[in-house]
């Protein structure tokens with residue numbers, strides 16, 4: 001698990017839990033919303049369908065440097081995720097990872113009940129939807145399916161797990177090339193298999209890949225896998241030739257299909273498959289807010305930094321709704337150093 005993962009707690013499938021604020025999505029906007037809620041004395045539960053926090057940053061570009069987050073000259077997706085998780089940690093949010101939020105129903109006592117796909121329930125006074133592009137499902141190669149969870153992976157959250165192992169990466173986009181570059185110094189061998197002659201990834205990264213200790217097979221396709229309890233080998237066809245490569249892990253970096261999933265049926269006012277919000281990030285449902293790439297309003301720019309501002313706005317408005325009489329503006333964090341470091 002990445003450093004963020006070390007701090008993540010979870011509860012068993014089907015269990016019920018509660019908090020002042022339920023956050024749907026552990027991407028940058030959701031994590032920061034939980035921080036801002038915590039700063040206002042509100043507890044939070046953070047639900048994400050992915051097994052790791054970080055949203056797109058962790059799933060799609062953990063090794064890429066982000067240059068336009070305020071205060072960071074450059075920060076990798078993985079590092080920003082770790083920092084966001086560390087930042088919210090003093091407020092002890094309850095993470096429910098690998099869990100999809102399936103339904104949202106009003107509840108007389110709590111406010112809202114978020115129903116999870118596995119039967120779990122989260123009772124909360126307010127809900128912040130930070131679901132980004134929605135639920136993402138990895139594109140799969142049918143021949144790899146039998147080894148899912150037994151060597152076939154769609155993310156590389158922990159590079160160290162692959163130390164001294166043979167890794168085959170399938171794909172030709174940025175994720176495939178970035179993961180190959182990140183794994184090359186760690187793994188025993190890295191082979192990239194791409195079915196086309198040229199890569200779609202960033203040109204500079206592709207050059208780095210060809211210069212690194214990485215075997216690159218183009219016009220090539222994985223045709224099968226072998227292994228008893230765990231993946232051990234993959235078969236790759238290149239032209240007329242069929243190779244057998246040792247492989248403890250195959251990373252299928254073939255992209256993700258995203259869809260709004262169940263959120264589309266929660267009675268929210270939508271515009272172009274995004275949730276319409278007002279200037280306080282309120283949706284049409286009481287005490288339900290939307291922030292980050294899932295929300296829309298005139299002139300919105302889909303950037304991490306914009307999502308951070310929206311998260312702060314939503315959490316502070318939620319604080320006022322949940323604690324009537326409290327001020328909208330939070331106190332300055334500079335006045336709370338001791339509490340935040342504890």
Ligand SMILES: Cc1cc2nc3c(=O)[nH]c(=O)nc-3n(C[C@H](O)[C@H](O)[C@H](O)COP(=O)(O)OP(=O)(O)OC[C@H]3O[C@@H](n4cnc5c(N)ncnc54)[C@H](O)[C@@H]3O)c2cc1C
Pocket residue numbers: 024025026027028029030047048049050054055056057060061065066067068099100101102130131132133134135136174260261262263291292293294302303304305307
């Ligand atoms: C390759 C790439 C490079 C990028 N580079 C930059 C950059 O340099 N600068 C920048 O500002 N932005 C960049 N972006 C865009 C940036 O990643 C997004 O704007 C940002 O991730 C949006 O954050 P978010 O928290 O709104 O949503 P996301 O990061 O999409 O997170 C949403 C989370 O919600 C979860 N979710 C969705 N539906 C459910 C559900 N029903 N139940 C449970 N969980 C659910 C998803 O699993 C996901 O983890 C880049 C994007 C990509 C793909």
